[in-house]
Amino acid sequence: MAQSPTVLLMGHPNVGKSALFNRLAGASISESNYAGTTVEYTESQLALDDGTVPVVDVPGTFSLEPTDRAEAVAVEFLEDASDPIVVCVVDATRIERGLNLVLELLDRGHRAVVALNMWDEARQQGVDVDVEALSDLLGVPVVPTVATEGVGVDDLRSTLDRARPSSLSGIIDRLPPGVDGDLEGSVEGDDPAARWELVDAVVESAVTYRETAPSLADHLGRLTVAPKTGLPFAVAVLYGMWAFFTAVAGFFTDGYFVPLFDDHWLPWIQSVFPGEGGWLYFLLVGDPAATNSFEAFGVLTSGLFVAVGVVLPAILALYLVLALLEDSGYMARLAVLLDAAFHRIGLHGYAIVPMVLSFGCNVPGVAATRTLETDKQRFLTMTLLSVFIPCGAQLGVMLSLIPQYTGYILLYLLAGFFVFGAIINRLVPGSSPEVAVDIPPLRRPRPSNVSTKLSLRIRGFMTSAVPFVLAGVGVVNLLYLGGVVDWLATVLGPVLSGWFGVPSETVPALIAGFMRKDLAIAQLSAIPMTPFQTVMSVVMVSIYFPCVATFAMLIKEGRTGGGVLRVVGGALATLVAALFLWGGLLRLGGTLLGVA
Amino acid sequence: MRFDDAYFGLLGVAVGLAGLLAVARGVGLAIPDPQSTLAVVSVSGTFLLWRGIVLLSAGVFYFQGATEGLANPAMQARVFMASVMVWIVAGADLLGRLLGAVPGDSEVWVAGSGEVLAAMGPPYSPAVLAAPFALAALAYRSREGSP
Ligand SMILES: Nc1nc2c(ncn2[C@@H]2O[C@H](COP(=O)(O)OP(=O)(O)O)[C@@H](O)[C@H]2O)c(=O)[nH]1
Ligand SMILES: [Mg+2]
Numbered sequence: 206m207a208q209s210p211t212v213l214l215m216g217h218p219n220v221g222k223s224a225l226f227n228r229l230a231g232a233s234i235s236e237s238n239y240a241g242t243t244v245e246y247t248e249s250q251l252a253l254d255d256g257t258v259p260v261v262d263v264p265g266t267f268s269l270e271p272t273d274r275a276e277a278v279a280v281e282f283l284e285d286a287s288d289p290i291v292v293c294v295v296d297a298t299r300i301e302r303g304l305n306l307v308l309e310l311l312d313r314g315h316r317a318v319v320a321l322n323m324w325d326e327a328r329q330q331g332v333d334v335d336v337e338a339l340s341d342l343l344g345v346p347v348v349p350t351v352a353t354e355g356v357g358v359d360d361l362r363s364t365l366d367r368a369r370p371s372s373l374s375g376i377i378d379r380l381p382p383g384v385d386g387d388l389e390g391s392v393e394g395d396d397p398a399a400r401w402e403l404v405d406a407v408v409e410s411a412v413t414y415r416e417t418a419p420s421l422a423d424h425l426g427r428l429t430v431a432p433k434t435g436l437p438f439a440v441a442v443l444y445g446m447w448a449f450f451t452a453v454a455g456f457f458t459d460g461y462f463v464p465l466f467d468d469h470w471l472p473w474i475q476s477v478f479p480g481e482g483g484w485l486y487f488l489l490v491g492d493p494a495a496t497n498s499f500e501a502f503g504v505l506t507s508g509l510f511v512a513v514g515v516v517l518p519a520i521l522a523l524y525l526v527l528a529l530l531e532d533s534g535y536m537a538r539l540a541v542l543l544d545a546a547f548h549r550i551g552l553h554g555y556a557i558v559p560m561v562l563s564f565g566c567n568v569p570g571v572a573a574t575r576t577l578e579t580d581k582q583r584f585l586t587m588t589l590l591s592v593f594i595p596c597g598a599q600l601g602v603m604l605s606l607i608p609q610y611t612g613y614i615l616l617y618l619l620a621g622f623f624v625f626g627a628i629i630n631r632l633v634p635g636s637s638p639e640v641a642v643d644i645p646p647l648r649r650p651r652p653s654n655v656s657t658k659l660s661l662r663i664r665g666f667m668t669s670a671v672p673f674v675l676a677g678v679g680v681v682n683l684l685y686l687g688g689v690v691d692w693l694a695t696v697l698g699p700v701l702s703g704w705f706g707v708p709s710e711t712v713p714a715l716i717a718g719f720m721r722k723d724l725a726i727a728q729l730s731a732i733p734m735t736p737f738q739t740v741m742s743v744v745m746v747s748i749y750f751p752c753v754a755t756f757a758m759l760i761k762e763g764r765t766g767g768g769v770l771r772v773v774g775g776a777l778a779t780l781v782a783a784l785f786l787w788g789g790l791l792r793l794g795g796t797l798l799g800v801a
Numbered sequence: 802m803r804f805d806d807a808y809f810g811l812l813g814v815a816v817g818l819a820g821l822l823a824v825a826r827g828v829g830l831a832i833p834d835p836q837s838t839l840a841v842v843s844v845s846g847t848f849l850l851w852r853g854i855v856l857l858s859a860g861v862f863y864f865q866g867a868t869e870g871l872a873n874p875a876m877q878a879r880v881f882m883a884s885v886m887v888w889i890v891a892g893a894d895l896l897g898r899l900l901g902a903v904p905g906d907s908e909v910w911v912a913g914s915g916e917v918l919a920a921m922g923p924p925y926s927p928a929v930l931a932a933p934f935a936l937a938a939l940a941y942r943s944r945e946g947s948p
Contacts (some may be wrong), residue, residue, distance in 0.1 A: 421881060452900045456900035456903065460903065612850060672828075
């Protein structure tokens with residue numbers, strides 16, 4: 206063996222590479238039941254009998270001719286490592302396409318071991334693989350594994366030192382007579398068609414398929430993607446997700462954090478913090494006379510309250526449901542179901558993930574755009590959702606203020622999402638590649654993986670988003686101190702009342718919307734208005750500025766999504782356009798109908 | 802006719818009608834809440850229209866399953882999915898009540914068991930009432946190996 210050769214786990218997306226990595230390295234990284242979750246790679250140490258070697262969970266790749274970012278990363282790994290041991294992870298239920306990648310790897314002269322993962326599901330589906338025959342044919346070790354249960358992982362570890370290269374012509378020679386057809390020696394080089402023929406020949410001699418009746422999960426899976434049955438089911442799931450979110454987030458925020466912050470933390474810090482009246486006091490504590498944590502506006506009062514009391518419970522509830530939906534394989538089905546609609550605005554079905562999250566809280570929604578392929582798609586999604594998707598707190602207040610109109614407001618905002626999406630899609634340069642959404646099977650979610658995923662994401666949120674939210678509150682306070690906010694209020698007042706026909710008293714509410722949009726909507730209820738003006742101003746607050754937490758996230762994610770200036774500037778431009786056009790259109794409609 | 806055909810056919814009619822009522826009240830038709838005549842049921846609350854749509858579709862799926870014949874595994878799956886939809890709506894309802902009641906008033910951190918029990922008591926939404934009957938669909942699952 207060479208000086209600690211790197212072990213690379215390679216294979217198609219969603220075949221269980223991360224699960225296998227966790228088992229091999231004793232790590233816990235998140236596994237997802239949908240393709241394309243691992244764009245970043247993870248490296249760890251693998252303990253062998255004679256010391257440890259580095260092991261890498263390489264992003265999924267369909268072939269060695271990369272077509273997207275994740276695949277390019279995968280191929281780079283292969284080229285940069287010196288004589289790596291490649292563990293080619295194959296989904297045994299889809300053995301053909303896996304073997305195609307195996308052959309491609311062997312053809313390039315890499316030392317390989319094949320892990321036939323999902324062995325349990327293959328058995329259930331009547332896929333019988335003659336492991337010995339396959340191993341003899343390929344000329345490399347083949348180990349059946351069930352990564353989620355740890356079955357076969359020890360075998361795999363102990364065969365690593367038997368990894369070896371193998372040539373395609375050798376494989377052809379070893380094919381049993383009768384199946385080699387007209388392959389003789391024709392598969393050298395990069396000829397995909399010939400390689401597929403060889404795959405067929407290998408499968409023919411080592412794999413048999415038994416007829417099995419489709420299981421209940423198979424039937425259910427089909428029902429969830431057929432529009433007639435799938436759409437009502439999707440409504441049920443989304444409603445359930447929202448209801449779970451409001452129950453859990455309300456439990457923590459209204460049940461515990463509001464009293465905790467308002468009755469204990471706020472009075473305490475107001476009384477012990479030195480220098481009342483000074484700028485530092487204003488910045489960190491805010492209004493000394495405030496009686497609730499929202500109105501205080503200090504970094505340690507409102508900032509901490511928003512970050513910990515409001516957003517954290519929201520994240521907990523949402524990420525839990527999301528992890529369950531992902532692991533069960535339902536999220537990918539929802540993506541397939543909605544793919545056509547999203548295609549019209551240059552996105553694909555997976556944009557549903559950030560969108561669904563945003564209905565709870567825009568902060569994780571913006572973070573979730575990381576899974577989208579191109580900068581353009583990320584920009585589109587971030588902008589559209591921070592402008593048009595009201596968060597759970599907003600929805601809640603809307604429902605209590607104007608329950609009879611909430612449904613229509615939602616539809617109006619969703620229509621805006623798609624109309625502006627289509628427009629921005631035309632205006633913004635960049636590509637929006639099609640992805641073949643690969644539908645994974647429906648599975649029962651595994652608690653251990655759900656909890657790993659949940660704790661990873663929450664930890665990520667605490668360390669990366671919370672500081673941004675606190676900083677955001679600080680910046681707003683500085684703007685207040687500098688008089689910028691008052692200036693904006695005087696300047697914008699006439700514009701808003703002129704264009705939208707709402708009283709200028711709504712301006713402070715709009716500014717409050719920067720902290721928490723739901724409370725802005727609540728403030729609106731105190732202003733006497735006609736029903737239309739109420740609807741109008743609620744729509745405005747919804748479209749209008751994302752809250753400070755979302756704004757902070759836009760800045761944070763913008764750094765990796767095409768540049769902060771581009772993302773935030775573009776989002777602001779969209780926002781202003783949307784506010785004036787989409788809000789103005791509503792007023793026009795109201796005027797025409799004679800209700801404004 | 803198999804027993805389960807009749808059972809889910811009837812359940813489908815009941816759930817579907819409840820869904821229809823919720824949809825009608827959800828879009829604002831002036832139909833009284835059944836609570837006025839039948840104290841244990843109440844068709845009201847947030848997102849009534851959407852919950853109505855879910856129940857109505859679940860009712861239709863049950864009914865389709867029953868009329869096409871539940872000897873067919875594809876129809877069993879349809880009935881199973883309808884049950885999942887009923888459970889989602891019912892579960893969301895009960896969870897909301899429970900978590901809404903537990904923090905109690907501003908005086909206490911955890912409400913007394915009496916108050917929590919009162920919050921969990923009747924009237925119930927049609928989904929909650931249908932949820933136990935929907936459990937029968939689990940029978941289609943146990944006949945298989947683990948999925
Ligand atoms: N039944 C079964 N499921 C598995 C197995 N290995 C992985 N999975 C599941 O398949 C999904 C994809 O796994 P993941 O490790 O994220 O795949 P990756 O994209 O290749 O990294 C997850 O839901 C895993 O829990 C296996 O051997 N058997
Ligand atoms: Mg992975």
